[in-house]
Structures are given as structure tokens and as C-alpha cells.
Amino acid sequence: MSAWTPYQPKNEAPWNVERVVHLHRRAAFAASWSEVQRDLREGPEAAIHRLLSGHERSKFNAEFEALSQNIAQAAVASNSAIRLKAWWFLRMLKSPDPLGERLTLMWHNHFATSNRKVENLLWMHDQNQLLRTHSRGPFGKLLSATLKQPAMLKWLDADANRKGHPNENLGRELLELFTLGIGNYSENDIQSAARALTGWTIKKDEFVYQESRHDDGQLEIFGSRLTLDGDGLLQRTLEHPATARRLAWRICSTFMGENTYDEAALADLAAGLQRQDLNIGWAVETVLKSERFFSANNLRTRITSPTESVISAVKALELDDPPPNTLQLSEWSTRMGQDLFYPPNVGGWNGGRSWLGSRSIVARCNFASALAMGQLWQSSDPARVESSLVKLLEQYAVGSHLRDRAQWLATLLYGTSTAEQVSIVIGDLNSSETPLSHMIARLMASPDYYLA
Amino acid sequence: MTSRREFLKVAGGGALVSFSPLLPSLFASTASASGASADEKVLVVIQLDGGNDGINTVVPYADDGYARARKLLFQKTSELHKLNDHVGLHRSMKAAFELFEDDRLAIVQGVGYPNPNRSHFSSMKIWQTASIDSADHGGYGWLGSALDYAAEDVERPNEASTAQNAIFVGGQETPVALWGRRSSAISLSRAEDLQLELSSMQSAVPSPITSRNLNDIEQFVRKQSVTAQSAAKAFAQQNQKSGSTASYPDSGLASQLKFVSQLLRGGNTARVFYTIQSGYDTHANQESSHSRLLGEFSEALKAFLNDLKAAKLDDRVVVLAFSEFGRRAAENDSAGTDHGSSGPLFLAGSPVRGGLIGDTPDMSDLVDGDLKSLIDFRQVYATLLGKWLDVPSKEILRHDFETLRLFH
Numbered sequence: 068m069s070a071w072t073p074y075q076p077k078n079e080a081p082w083n084v085e086r087v088v089h090l091h092r093r094a095a096f097a098a099s100w101s102e103v104q105r106d107l108r109e110g111p112e113a114a115i116h117r118l119l120s121g122h123e124r125s126k127f128n129a130e131f132e133a134l135s136q137n138i139a140q141a142a143v144a145s146n147s148a149i150r151l152k153a154w155w156f157l158r159m160l161k162s163p164d165p166l167g168e169r170l171t172l173m174w175h176n177h178f179a180t181s182n183r184k185v186e187n188l189l190w191m192h193d194q195n196q197l198l199r200t201h202s203r204g205p206f207g208k209l210l211s212a213t214l215k216q217p218a219m220l221k222w223l224d225a226d227a228n229r230k231g232h233p234n235e236n237l238g239r240e241l242l243e244l245f246t247l248g249i250g251n252y253s254e255n256d257i258q259s260a261a262r263a264l265t266g267w268t269i270k271k272d273e274f275v276y277q278e279s280r281h282d283d284g285q286l287e288i289f290g291s292r293l294t295l296d297g298d299g300l301l302q303r304t305l306e307h308p309a310t311a312r313r314l315a316w317r318i319c320s321t322f323m324g325e326n327t328y329d330e331a332a333l334a335d336l337a338a339g340l341q342r343q344d345l346n347i348g349w350a351v352e353t354v355l356k357s358e359r360f361f362s363a364n365n366l367r368t369r370i371t372s373p374t375e376s377v378i379s380a381v382k383a384l385e386l387d388d389p390p391p392n393t394l395q396l397s398e399w400s401t402r403m404g405q406d407l408f409y410p411p412n413v414g415g416w417n418g419g420r421s422w423l424g425s426r427s428i429v430a431r432c433n434f435a436s437a438l439a440m441g442q443l444w445q446s447s448d449p450a451r452v453e454s455s456l457v458k459l460l461e462q463y464a465v466g467s468h469l470r471d472r473a474q475w476l477a478t479l480l481y482g483t484s485t486a487e488q489v490s491i492v493i494g495d496l497n498s499s500e501t502p503l504s505h506m507i508a509r510l511m512a513s514p515d516y517y518l519a
Numbered sequence: 520m521t522s523r524r525e526f527l528k529v530a531g532g533g534a535l536v537s538f539s540p541l542l543p544s545l546f547a548s549t550a551s552a553s554g555a556s557a558d559e560k561v562l563v564v565i566q567l568d569g570g571n572d573g574i575n576t577v578v579p580y581a582d583d584g585y586a587r588a589r590k591l592l593f594q595k596t597s598e599l600h601k602l603n604d605h606v607g608l609h610r611s612m613k614a615a616f617e618l619f620e621d622d623r624l625a626i627v628q629g630v631g632y633p634n635p636n637r638s639h640f641s642s643m644k645i646w647q648t649a650s651i652d653s654a655d656h657g658g659y660g661w662l663g664s665a666l667d668y669a670a671e672d673v674e675r676p677n678e679a680s681t682a683q684n685a686i687f688v689g690g691q692e693t694p695v696a697l698w699g700r701r702s703s704a705i706s707l708s709r710a711e712d713l714q715l716e717l718s719s720m721q722s723a724v725p726s727p728i729t730s731r732n733l734n735d736i737e738q739f740v741r742k743q744s745v746t747a748q749s750a751a752k753a754f755a756q757q758n759q760k761s762g763s764t765a766s767y768p769d770s771g772l773a774s775q776l777k778f779v780s781q782l783l784r785g786g787n788t789a790r791v792f793y794t795i796q797s798g799y800d801t802h803a804n805q806e807s808s809h810s811r812l813l814g815e816f817s818e819a820l821k822a823f824l825n826d827l828k829a830a831k832l833d834d835r836v837v838v839l840a841f842s843e844f845g846r847r848a849a850e851n852d853s854a855g856t857d858h859g860s861s862g863p864l865f866l867a868g869s870p871v872r873g874g875l876i877g878d879t880p881d882m883s884d885l886v887d888g889d890l891k892s893l894i895d896f897r898q899v900y901a902t903l904l905g906k907w908l909d910v911p912s913k914e915i916l917r918h919d920f921e922t923l924r925l926f927h
Binding site for chain 1: 637638639640641653687690691692693704705706707708712713714715716734735736737739740741743744746747748750751802803851852853855857858
């Protein structure tokens with residue numbers, strides 16, 4: 068695992084505020100200042116372990132889950148997609164396990180399923196819970212659970228795929244997107260995969276295998292001739308080395324910045340994944356603990372997704388008590404280009420540079436204003452954010468000079484601050500009555516905030 | 520065509536102001552207007568997303584193979600809008616048929632490429648990057664590259680250009696087709712998407728010149744910010760003088776095209792507009808949705824072209840409609856069709872030489888159950904680039920392709 072040697076703090080890569088903020092923005096949306104200070108004190112080992120264990124924020128666990136469940140049930144019962152989105156935003160904001168939510172978001176992109184065609188919020192919700200439950204386990208369990216579930220079966224026309232008249236949709240995306248990736252199979256393999264999956268369908272909100280519809284004839288796949296059912300097909304895709312390579316890529320593209328890993332690093336991680344029974348938790352741990360992850364050229368080189376950027380400001384600034392209206396947070400994310408439960412197609416969001424179209428940037432700037440002006444809360448109050456921030460800065464004993472305050476806020480959001488950023492943020496604020504919310508609006512509308 | 524340099528001379532160099540306190544002036548100061556003026560030729564692309572069933576769009580009713588391949592999805596000959604004694608448009612395409620009769624619609628038949636790829640994503644990338652080689656697919660699109668070429672500024676090759684040369688109208692991500700090395704696409708789904716809330720919070724303050732060396736991705740995020748903010752400003756000015764009164768049918772595509780028309784009437788200088796009509800991936804129970812899609816497409820297209828004609832803009836605008844692939848010749852057993860190879864492509868507008876172009880693929884001469892490709896899509900691109908966008912096509916397509924007679 069030479070590409071992923073563990074991180075040890077050293078002169079060129081010290082364990083400092085910049086790296087603590089980096090870790091949280093990549094793996095947990097963001098951290099509050101007290102969390103940053105705690106992790107700075109306790110060191111990288113403890114900080115990463117806390118994220119991986121799922122108990123980053125330990126308080127109110129049972130209470131939170133009960134509340135979350137009630138909200139989800141109400142959203143499904145009222146058949147309101149926007150409320151289901153708001154439910155997930157609340158989870159991302161308040162969950163004791165932010166890494167789990169970050170991974171759930173990753174899997175929602177990997178197994179991108181849209182309610183546009185599924186048209187069933189119960190199924191969409193259940194799929195989302197499966198992604199969460201299996202988010203850091205062996206990939207085989209996640210794959211099987213997600214595929215043998217009505218949302219995916221409906222999305223990719225499983226019911227239309229029957230003995231004697233195969234429908235390729237599910238088989239093709241299984242090989243192209245969920246497991247092997249493009250270039251690792253033939254058109255004939257696709258047709259065989261479709262035949263192996265015949266008999267899979269939905270009955271009464273459940274997956275069922277209808278033997279009478281299954282094609283148990285000989286088929287040829289990945290160079291072997293045999294008879295194969297859906298479970299057998301999944302097993303073969305899991306054993307295929309290309310699947311480990313694709314998962315390594317998925318994890319790196321989620322947690323690493325642009326141009327920070329090459330084909331050799333992917334191969335190294337893929338080889339480890341194969342040895343570890345495709346254990347995702349192991350791979351995530353390996354990446355987050357690596358020297359590569361904390362190296363200077365991996366800092367602030369990843370363009371944040373709309374969902375991440377919406378959540379991270381609210382979390383870092385501790386504006387989550389009471390939380391903003393999460394219906395609004397989800398609408399802003401949509402305006403920026405990420406509509407959860409409605410990915411653009413089965414390939415998911417492309418991510419990276421494609422997040423920064425003009426509309427998305429205008430929406431990011433407008434979101435910064437709306438947040439700073441207190442417009443995202445149930446009762447809109449222009450002074451809300453200013454007074455919250457005043458209290459926050461008092462709590463952390465930040466100096467009263469505008470320069471100190473701008474520098475502290477920039478450090479909290481970006482991990483670091485330059486004199487230039489501070490000057491831009493302060494600008495002409497001397498006469499302003501609400502300098503802190505002005506600064507926040509400027510910091511969040513800045514291109515510097517688009518990178519994490 | 521006014522070059523960018525000439526425009527700058529005329530405009531005194533400082534055509535645009537810096538809007539944001541957050542952008543280093545290095546970029547803000549070069550946020551000059553694009554060289555494009557509001558009377559250049561424009562291409563509007565409609566992406567028929569999902570793989571349109573070309574066989575039931577331009578129906579080869581006189582081909583014996585048609586009835587053999589299509590049972591549940593068979594289109595009655597009497598209901599077709601006949602284009603000649605061999606093919607006819609689907610019954611829901613009356614509006615397109617009227618454009619055809621009016622010499623404003625060209626239908627290029629059997630368009631595809633060698634070794635068809637049946638993946639939506641790969642085939643779409645092939646069309647959008649105009650390259651069969653997947654190594655090119657992460658890079659730049661054919662239209663982005665064309666706009667790069669048109670906007671080339673030899674004097675200042677390293678500065679960020681903010682020319683607003685392409686506009687994507689839709690709720691999805693900006694398609695790869697529009698990504699260029701220097702040209703920038705903006706994306707919108709409605710006018711409000713470009714209204715920057717210029718609250719007191721983000722009012723302009725002087726921005727210092729950056730002292731830092733910016734890496735590639737930092738430069739990218741800054742360039743995108745400047746583009747977006749310039750676009751917002753320019754759009755706010757334009758929006759006041761738009762105002763189309765033409766009537767459009769009630770569909771997503773129609774409102775997107777209406778929005779394009781508003782932008783054009785408002786004097787927008789983009790050379791390329793791009794929009795998407797989704798839903799063509801008809802694996803099951805195809806007929807009702809396919810019929811609706813083709814009807815919406817035809818009616819929206821006709822309303823758009825008539826609107827432009829009324830605004831005397833029609834001589835400047837050509838519409839291209841394509842899909843990433845056609846469907847298999849034979850229908851499947853779900854009353855749908857699976858991913859195939861070639862299909863028909865549409866070009867519309869007053870400058871277009873209307874009519875059927877190329878031979879109709881033979882339903883009994885299939886390759887692996889698919890229609891043959893008779894015309895390479897890059898021949899269409901080469902024609903559009905060379906004869907409409909005035910860009911040497913070989914610069915963009917890397918090879919010479921035989922052009923087609925698509926224009927008067």
C-alpha cells in the first residue's frame with residue numbers, strides 16, 4: 068500500500084487548524100470551532116477514528132433517530148418529495164454520524180435513482196436507508212440490497228426483463244455503472260447479464276424472484292459458458308477485478324481533490340479492496356488516514372457539491388440551533404444544480420468542474436445573501452444571523468477588531484486565511500451595522516468557498 | 520464579423536465593469552465583452568435525450584421489413600405524414616410536416632458512426648465531443664472547441680476570456696458539448712436564474728490585485744465566477760428590452776425555446792443555444808410517450824421558427840435536433856424498443872435547404888439487429904462548422920469529413 072502510507076504530522080504537513088478543517092469539510096461537511104479545537108488537541112488518530120466510528124456527535128442519538136423517522140414517515144405518507152428531501156438535509160445537518168451521511172450521498176450518486184420515473188417515495192426512502200445502513204460495509208451487501216429493492220427494479224425496468232424477451236436496462240447499468248465500469252465487458256456480456264437477471268420483479272412493495280420467468284439456459288459471460296441466476300451474476304461482478312478499481316475511483320473522487328491520485332494509487336487501493344472483501348469502510352479509512360489525503364496539494368482542490376456547500380456553512384457557523392428550514396436548504400441545492408432523489412440520469416451527477424455553471428454560481432452567491440439575511444428560517448429575521456455570530460465570537464473569545472473577526476471566520480470556513488482575503492471581506496464595512504453577516508455573505512460568495 | 524480586438528477599440532476597452540468585491544481584479548479587469556455582435560449566425564441545438572426511435576419517427580412504410588419488425592408499435596400507413604413514396608413522419612408530427620413542406624426542415628437519414636456504442640453515456644459523449652475515442656471524452660465538446668476557435672485572441676492567449684458564447688437552457692448540468700478551453704457556457708432554466716441579488720452585502724468594493732500564484736483549479740473557479748457575474752449583469756440589461764408575444768404550446772421544450780427567443784430578441788450575443796428534451800429511452804410501453812414527445816418536439820419547433828420569423832431573426836438561426844442513438848429495428852416484448860444504432864437527424868430554419876437527405880436505411884439489411892449507419896454525424900457537424908459557424912471543421916473534428924448540402 069505504498070500509495071496510501073499513513074499520515075504522520077511533520078513540518079511540511081503539520082496537524083493544524085487547516086488540516087482539521089480539511090478533514091471535516093471532505094468527510095463530514097464541516098466542523099464547529101469547538102470540534103476543530105478538540106481534534107487539534109487530540110490529534111489525527113482520534114479525530115479520524117471518531118468520524119469512522121459514527122459517533123462524531125454523540126449527543127441525542129436515540130432522540131435524533133426517533134425524530135428523523137417521524138419526519139420521514141410524514142413525508143412519505145403525504146407523498147411530498149420536497150419534504151423527503153428536507154428530511155435528508157436535516158440528517159446531514161444534525162446526524163451524529165456525518166461521515167455516514169456523506170457516504171450515503173456518495174452512494175446516491177453511484178446508484179443514482181430518480182423519483183422522476185420511480186414515482187414512489189416509500190421506495191425512494193427505503194433505498195436511501197439501505198444506502199445508509201450499508202454505507203461502510205462490504206460492497207456486496209450494498210449491491211445486493213440496492214438492486215433487489217423496488218426503487219431500482221422500477222427505475223431500470225426489471226419487470227420487463229423476462230425469459231425469452233430480455234430487457235437490457237438493469238444488466239447494462241449493473242456492469243457499466245454499479246460494478247465493472249465501461250470498457251470491461253462486451254455487448255454479449257450485457258445480453259447475458261440481462262438473461263441472468265430475468266425473473267427479478269416487484270410484488271407488494273417487495274423484491275420477488277419469479278422462477279417461471281427466469282431464463283435458465285446456457286449463456287456466455289466474461290468468457291465462461293454456464294447457467295446463471297441474478298445472485299450468481301452479482302457474485303461474478305463482485306469477483307471481477309474491475310469492480311474493485313471502480314470502487315477505488317468512486318471513493319477517491321469523493322474524498323480526494325483534483326489531480327491528487329493517479330492510476331497507480333487507484334490500483335493500489337483496488338488491490339487492497341479485493342483483499343478486504345470489498346470492504347468500503349476499510350478503503351475510506353485508508354484514504355482518510357493517508358499522507359496523500361493530508362498532503363498540501365490535496366488541500367482545497369476539490370469543488371464542493373451544492374449539497375455539501377449548503378450544509379457546511381450552517382454547520383461550521385453553528386447556525387443549526389434552531390436549524391434553518393431544511394425545505395429551503397434543499398431548494399437552494401436544487402437551484403445550484405443538485406436535486407436529491409432526482410439525479411439527472413442513472414449516471415448521477417458528474418461532479419467536479421461541472422458543478423460550476425453560471426446558474427450554479429449565481430445561486431451560490433444568492434444563497435450566501437439569503438443565509439446571512441436570515442431568510443432561511445421559519446420566521447425571517449434580518450438580525451438573526453448577526454446576533455448568532457456575535458454570540459459565537461464571544462464564546463470563542465475572538466478579538467473585536469474587524470480584521471481579527473474576518474480572519475477567524477475565513478479560517479473557520481476555508482481552513483486558512485490570507486491577508487488579501489481578509490481585506491476583500493472587510494472592504495468598506497466600518498460603517499455597517501451588521502458587519503459579521505456581511506462578512507459571511509462575502510466569504511460564502513467567494514470562489515474560495517467553492518473549494519474544499 | 521467584428522474581431523474582439525476591434526470591438527475593444529470601439530468600446531474603449533472598458534466595456535464591462537467589475538461587479539464583485541470577491542474577484543481579484545486580474546480577472547475582473549479582463550472581463551471585457553466578447554467580440555460577438557448581435558447579428559451573427561446562431562445555432563440552436565435540441566438534444567433528444569435517451570435515444571429516439573428513429574424508425575417510428577421517419578417511418579419506412581414502404582419497406583416490407585417495417586411491419587415484420589414492428590407489431591405492437593406498428594404505425595398505420597394511412598396516418599403518416601408522407602414525405603415521399605417510401606417514408607412518412609409519425610402521425611403526431613403534423614407541425615414538423617408543415618415545416619418540411621415549407622422548405623424549412625431537412626431530415627438527414629441513417630445518421631450514426633462506425634461501431635455503434637449502445638451506452639447512453641458513451642454514445643452521448645461521442646456525439647458531444649465528436650470523438651469516437653473515449654480518451655477525448657473527459658475534455659472539451661465540439662461546440663466549446665468551435666467557440667474557442669472563434670474567440671481566439673492571439674494577443675492575450677493566457678487571460679481568462681469571459682465571452683458569453685454559449686447558453687444552455689435547462690435544469691440539467693451544462694452538457695459536455697459546450698465545454699471549451701476558453702469559451703464559457705452559461706446555463707439557465709428561467710430568467711430568475713441569472714438575477715444576482717445585489718444586496719448591500721455584496722456591493723462593490725475595490726479589489727486588490729492578487730499576490731498569490733493561483734493553481735489551475737483556483738484559476739478555474741475564478742474564471743467561472745467572473746463569467747457568471749458578467750452574464751448576470753449583461754442579462755439584467757438585456758431583459759428590459761425583450762418581450763416576445765408569440766404563442767407557444769404548453770410543454771417544457773416549448774418554454775425553453777421561447778426563452779431562447781427572448782434572449783435572441785433581447786440582443787443576446789451567444790452563438791450557440793442548447794436545450795434538452797428528455798424521455799426518449801422508451802424500453803417499455805413506448806407508443807403513448809413517444810407520440811407525445813414527437814408532437815411536443817414538432818409543435819415547439821414550429822412555434823419557435825415562426826416566432827423568429829416574426830421578429831425577423833430567422834435568417835440568423837439554424838436548429839439542429841439529434842439523439843445519441845436510434846433503437847433496435849425489432850421491438851422488444853415490453854411494447855418498447857432497446858438501444859440501437861443510427862437514426863434520423865433534423866435541421867430546421869429558413870437558411871436550411873429543406874428535404875430528405877441521404878438514403879433510407881434498409882430494414883432487411885441489418886447489422887446485428889440494427890440499422891446501418893449511412894451518414895457519419897461528423898459530416899453534419901463539418902457542414903455546420905464550415906458553412907454556418909464559419910470555423911474550419913478539421914480544427915475541431917481532427918479529420919476531414921465530406922460535407923452535405925444542407926444550406927441554400
